[in-house]
Amino acid sequence: MGIWFSLVALAALTLLGLIGANVPGLNYVFAVIIPYIAITVFIVGIIVRIVIWARSPVPFRIPTTGGQQKSLSFIKQNRLDNPSSYLGVLGRMALEVLFFRSLFRNTKAELKEGPNLTYGANKWLWLFSLAFHWSFLIIFLRHFRFFTQPIPFFVPYLQEIDGFFQIWVPIIYITDCVIVAALSYLFFRRVFDSKIRYISLPSDYFPLLLISGIAITGILMRYFFKTDLVAVKELMLGILSFSPSVHAVGLSSWFYLHLFFVCSLLIYFPMSKLVHLTGIFMSPTRNLANTNRMVRHVNPWIDELKMKPHTYEEYEDEFRTVMKGAGMPLDKEESHVS
Amino acid sequence: MSLKMKPEELAQTISYKPPKKHWIDNPVEYKKGTYNYGGNPESLKYVHQPNPRKWQPYDEDWKLPENWKEIILEGFRERIDKFRSLKLFMDICVRCGACADKCHFFIGSGDPKNMPVLRAELLRAVYRKEFTLAGKLMAGMAGATELTFDVLKEWFYYFYQCTQCRRCSVFCPYGIDTAEITFLARELMNLIGVNIDWVMTPVSNCHRTGNHLGIQPHGFKDSIEFAADDLEDLTGIRVETPINKKGAEILFVIPSADYFGEPHYFTLLGYMALFHEIGLDFTFSSFASEGGNFGSFVSHELMKALNAKIYAEAKRLKVKWIIGGECGHMWRVLHQYMDTLNGPADFLEVPKSPITGTVFENTRSTKMVHITEFTADLIKNNKIKLDKSRNNHWNATFHDSCNPARAMGLFEEPRYILENVLNNFTEMPDNTIREQTFCCGSGAGLGTEENFEMRMRGGFPRANAVKYVAENNGVNLLTCICAIDKATLPPLLQYWVPGVEVAGIHELVGNALVMKGEKERMTDLRNNPLPRKEVL
Ligand code: HEM
Ligand code: SF4
Ligand code: SF4
Numbered sequence: 118m119g120i121w122f123s124l125v126a127l128a129a130l131t132l133l134g135l136i137g138a139n140v141p142g143l144n145y146v147f148a149v150i151i152p153y154i155a156i157t158v159f160i161v162g163i164i165v166r167i168v169i170w171a172r173s174p175v176p177f178r179i180p181t182t183g184g185q186q187k188s189l190s191f192i193k194q195n196r197l198d199n200p201s202s203y204l205g206v207l208g209r210m211a212l213e214v215l216f217f218r219s220l221f222r223n224t225k226a227e228l229k230e231g232p233n234l235t236y237g238a239n240k241w242l243w244l245f246s247l248a249f250h251w252s253f254l255i256i257f258l259r260h261f262r263f264f265t266q267p268i269p270f271f272v273p274y275l276q277e278i279d280g281f282f283q284i285w286v287p288i289i290y291i292t293d294c295v296i297v298a299a300l301s302y303l304f305f306r307r308v309f310d311s312k313i314r315y316i317s318l319p320s321d322y323f324p325l326l327l328i329s330g331i332a333i334t335g336i337l338m339r340y341f342f343k344t345d346l347v348a349v350k351e352l353m354l355g356i357l358s359f360s361p362s363v364h365a366v367g368l369s370s371w372f373y374l375h376l377f378f379v380c381s382l383l384i385y386f387p388m389s390k391l392v393h394l395t396g397i398f399m400s401p402t403r404n405l406a407n408t409n410r411m412v413r414h415v416n417p418w419i420d421e422l423k424m425k426p427h428t429y430e431e432y433e434d435e436f437r438t439v440m441k442g443a444g445m446p447l448d449k450e451e452s453h454v455s
Numbered sequence: 456m457s458l459k460m461k462p463e464e465l466a467q468t469i470s471y472k473p474p475k476k477h478w479i480d481n482p483v484e485y486k487k488g489t490y491n492y493g494g495n496p497e498s499l500k501y502v503h504q505p506n507p508r509k510w511q512p513y514d515e516d517w518k519l520p521e522n523w524k525e526i527i528l529e530g531f532r533e534r535i536d537k538f539r540s541l542k543l544f545m546d547i548c549v550r551c552g553a554c555a556d557k558c559h560f561f562i563g564s565g566d567p568k569n570m571p572v573l574r575a576e577l578l579r580a581v582y583r584k585e586f587t588l589a590g591k592l593m594a595g596m597a598g599a600t601e602l603t604f605d606v607l608k609e610w611f612y613y614f615y616q617c618t619q620c621r622r623c624s625v626f627c628p629y630g631i632d633t634a635e636i637t638f639l640a641r642e643l644m645n646l647i648g649v650n651i652d653w654v655m656t657p658v659s660n661c662h663r664t665g666n667h668l669g670i671q672p673h674g675f676k677d678s679i680e681f682a683a684d685d686l687e688d689l690t691g692i693r694v695e696t697p698i699n700k701k702g703a704e705i706l707f708v709i710p711s712a713d714y715f716g717e718p719h720y721f722t723l724l725g726y727m728a729l730f731h732e733i734g735l736d737f738t739f740s741s742f743a744s745e746g747g748n749f750g751s752f753v754s755h756e757l758m759k760a761l762n763a764k765i766y767a768e769a770k771r772l773k774v775k776w777i778i779g780g781e782c783g784h785m786w787r788v789l790h791q792y793m794d795t796l797n798g799p800a801d802f803l804e805v806p807k808s809p810i811t812g813t814v815f816e817n818t819r820s821t822k823m824v825h826i827t828e829f830t831a832d833l834i835k836n837n838k839i840k841l842d843k844s845r846n847n848h849w850n851a852t853f854h855d856s857c858n859p860a861r862a863m864g865l866f867e868e869p870r871y872i873l874e875n876v877l878n879n880f881t882e883m884p885d886n887t888i889r890e891q892t893f894c895c896g897s898g899a900g901l902g903t904e905e906n907f908e909m910r911m912r913g914g915f916p917r918a919n920a921v922k923y924v925a926e927n928n929g930v931n932l933l934t935c936i937c938a939i940d941k942a943t944l945p946p947l948l949q950y951w952v953p954g955v956e957v958a959g960i961h962e963l964v965g966n967a968l969v970m971k972g973e974k975e976r977m978t979d980l981r982n983n984p985l986p987r988k989e990v991l
Binding site: 171189223224 | 462463466469471472473477478502503535536537538539540541542543546547548549550551552553555556557562567570572573576587588589596597598621624625626627628629630631632635662663664665671672673676677698699700701741742755756757759760761763764767768771790791792794795796798799813815816817818819820821823828831832835860861862863864865866867868871884886887889890891915916919920923
């Protein structure tokens with residue numbers, strides 16, 4: 118059901134995009150107004166999200182420790198999986214964000230005859246996930262040649278590395294192939310792995326389809342249905358310098374579709390699970406040092422936990438007779454003596 | 456305790472194929488042997504918890520307050536504002552499924568709602584319905600559900616089928632910690648009196664008598680003295696039994712099972728022998744006669760109230776610092792919560808071993824040292840004499856208890872000790888130890904008789920790894936540093952791997968410890984005849 122819903126949603130977006138491209142009066146709306154709305158929603162939405170998270174305090178320091186703690190001098194600490202310093206936390210976070218360290222641990226539990234349980238390494242999700250995210254990032258960075266003049270210094274380097282194999286004209290980018298393969302893997306595992314299908318919601322299929330839509334329209338434009346890149350760049354520079362103009366010439370339907378998908382993603386982003394982008398940086402089980410017994414962590418609302426502990430005085434009052442009988446020291450007696 | 460199903464039969468009931476019907480439309484079924492009884496009203500009253508009444512989970516009517524939904528939703532909103540963890544974990548899960556087969560309850564039951572991701576989704580579905588726009592507008596598509604009695608029943612069932620072990624959190628790319636979600640879900644249910652007796656009665660006991668078992672001060676004293684008698688029989692040496700002694704240097708806090716349960720008791724003997732041997736100036740406390748904290752299985756408020764007695768007693772007895780015994784969830788609370796809950800402990804001194812002079816810098820704020828940290832340091836500095844051969848009848852492996860593993864990172868200290876007190880040691884397979892360790896399946900208050908089948912299921916992955924080393928390496932002893940383990944691993948192993956026993960680290964220390972002036976030991980601490988020194 119979730120799959121169908123997502124497919125229908127994507128079809129609806131496609132239709133809208135095509136209308137935008139082909140109804141002359143709507144060109145301005147789809148090429149200028151919607152991008153402005155999308156960028157605004159994205160930026161404001163992400164900020165609001167972060168602010169809302171940040172408003173909730175971190176009441177306790179609860180890192181999940183993945184290695185040896187810092188304790189005795191002769192025991193070697195695992196500084197990355199169980200950091201006790203700011204630098205260690207930075208390292209741990211860098212590993213998580215850049216290389217998906219935790220996902221790399223993934224195993225697959227299997228129950229065999231015996232009964233015997235086995236936990237084989239299972240790195241496919243990690244591999245394709247990382248491939249997807251990195252190619253997404255590189256493709257995004259390559260797009261800066263459309264957004265700025267002069268072209269930023271890193272773009273030519275990226276293009277050169279990405280086009281390393283130098284096959285075909287125009288040269289095929291490795292990331293274009295990788296992102297399609299990775300997206301396919303991520304989508305089809307949701308469809309065919311019964312466990313993953315069982316936990317999937319429409320909001321899990323939809324972003325994969327939408328990003329695939331972006332990637333496929335982009336690839337089609339680059340390799341098959343040429344678009345006037347000068348016009349594209351003019352449009353983008355116009356938007357980004359707040360003096361937009363639309364030259365309808367050269368901007369194909371493919372381009373309108375591509376742009377409209379990107380705008381949809383930008384708008385969808387802040388209200389969806391895609392906010393894991395910023396969320397991961399705030400995750401208290403990962404971004405805190407395991408200095409729990411070294412440095413006190415303060416909870417701003419601790420005094421709202423009002424229940425009064427049972428005091429020793431109350432305890433002694435209740436049990437004085439038996440304590441006395443057992444010859445145990447008593448506070449009240451002592452206070453008489455001294 | 457027993458289960459009619461044989462282990463092989465139980466294993467055959469496990470299938471990882473999810474049912475056809477979507478989980479939201481699949482109401483929970485309470486199966487005998489897989490849930491815990493409701494909290495006793497007297498216990499709830501004693502600790503002033505809401506809605507004390509007689510009820511059972513299998514009753515049609517849970518006798519909830521009329522406005523129970525509002526209470527829960529209000530509480531939910533409040534906790535979203537108080538816990539960034541909760542808010543974030545509700546928002547960022549991508550349902551990648553990496554955590555799915557990491558939970559011992561899923562592995563042992565195949566019930567898809569025991570996948571950590573779905574356990575959390577039970578709460579998330581209501582969160583989306585109540586607190587997000589998409590959930591309000593199109594519930595079905597956003598995976599949102601209204602909070603109904605059926606949903607509550609599901610919460611109760613599955614949030615009391617999570618031992619808060621945090622294994623899922625190790626594997627989640629964002630560190631989403633289902634233990635934290637379970638903690639808060641249980642706290643929400645507690646607002647309307649939905650909790651379990653095996654948590655609430657120990658909590659109430661502990662509040663009153665200082666320990667979960669409800670042992671009164673003279674009973675505590677008797678137990679400790681009884682242990683000293685036993686030690687005297689075994690070693691010929693009379694050890695000290697200081698209790699509530701003002702001005703001692705160190706307060707020693709242990710889980711109550713150590714002086715009332717077996718095999719915990721042998722660990723207690725080990726501690727006492729060790730402290731005597733090194734001449735430690737310490738004291739037990741009958742008031743802080745519990746290091747464990749069942750409050751941490753139900754609410755932050757109860758956790759704080761129970762935990763308070765440790766610092767209070769340290770202050771009253773004017774000790775300099777504190778050592779804590781072998782217990783898992785106890786150390787979760789001591790390590791990650793105590794200082795925040797009841798600190799600062801500015802009336803104590805930074806712990807410094809009076810024997811070796813080592814300053815425990817890693818505890819400079821909390822001032823509480825784990826017993827294995829303390830003992831490892833003694834051994835490193837050659838302060839005690841150990842005869843490993845006295846443990847030659849054991850071929851041991853080590854179970855990393857969840858909390859010291861994933862909420863502390865206490866891996867090498869116990870292993871270092873084991874290396875020095877024991878000749879025969881084998882690790883279990885890599886994916887089942889250290890940060891990837893498997894839970895005993897009975898933690899977080901779930902270790903009851905009525906929950907026996909679920910415990911055997913949840914403990915299956917742990918037991919299976921033990922079976923592996925028992926069969927391949929002849930392991931006959933599972934060591935651990937947790938009181939709940941010591942109570943629940945024996946029946947687990949009895950079921951899955953008969954013949955393997957369970958012991959604390961300090962039991963083995965006590966066996967190996969060569970004491971000044973001791974008589975020749977004929978048995979180990981549990982009265983097993985010692986392996987005779989090979990006579991030529
Ligand atoms: C700091 C940056 C980011 C990090 C560390 C990160 C990390 C991850 C990880 C570990 C996963 C889980 C594995 C998986 O299911 O593929 C994931 C999933 C996903 N991420 Fe990201 N991500 C980041 C940014 C982004 C961005 C910018 C997007 C693009 C719009 C994105 C889109 C997705 C999607 C669609 C999924 C779900 C894949 C699926 O459903 O199978 N992520 N991310
Ligand atoms: S591993 Fe984390 S993100 Fe993935 S499904 Fe589990 S909780 Fe969600
Ligand atoms: S904390 Fe442990 S018991 Fe709970 S869901 Fe995670 S793996 Fe399962």
